[in-house]
């Protein structure tokens with residue numbers, strides 16, 4: 001099995017940088033109230049080699065350090081790290097292998113998104129913020145057990161039907177999100193929980209007023225190509 005010594009200096013330099021990024025981003029899961037105890041994980045794929053950096057399994061977030069982050073190949077084999085990698089490593093790896101533009105994956109059990117997942121309901125696109133961020137509903141994916149790449153398969157097959165969404169609510173489990181890097185995937189996890197909460201509240205008040213697909217597409221295009229600093 002390969003070790004980090006089998007990779008050149010530029011790969012090892014990126015590993016060092018991505019370990020710092022991934023360790024720090026787990027603090028954002030706590031900041032945005034997306035996890036309880038250790039129930040969530042963040043990974044980022046490297047650009048210089050077919051490797052990824054992921055959280056160690058079951059380690060409390062306050063104990064996470066850059067050096068405790070685990071380096072794996074895209075089949076989920078450990079390349080460097082003293083700790084066992086996340087339970088979802090095989091699924092993160094599957095997503096990276098099958099979605100070449102994705103360089104960040106996040107999983108949480110955030111309350112409102114997970115409640116929608118428990119009911120098997122897509123979060124309907126009733127907010128302009130959802131048009132912006134998701135380009136439509138936040139979709140539910142199939143029920144899959146944990147520990148293999150089965151969850152990753154379910155995420156990928158669902159996103160083929162919802163190509164603009166950076167999130168999938170895996171049925172009876174919780175959200176998995178993707179991004180161009182780990183920070184983008186963490187943002188998607190935070191936005192998923194935000195709209196899950198708001199749309200839950202809206203459903204208590206009455207029927208959701210639908211937004212036309214034309215307007216959803218216009219919102220998503222502006223947010224993707226105009227919003228923010230360029």
Ligand SMILES: O=C(CO)[C@@H](O)[C@@H](O)COP(=O)(O)O
Pocket residue numbers: 038039040041055056057058059085086087088107146
């Ligand atoms: O969802 C589950 C288990 O049900 C796991 O993804 C979650 O507890 C996080 O596990 P890891 O600490 O990443 O192994």
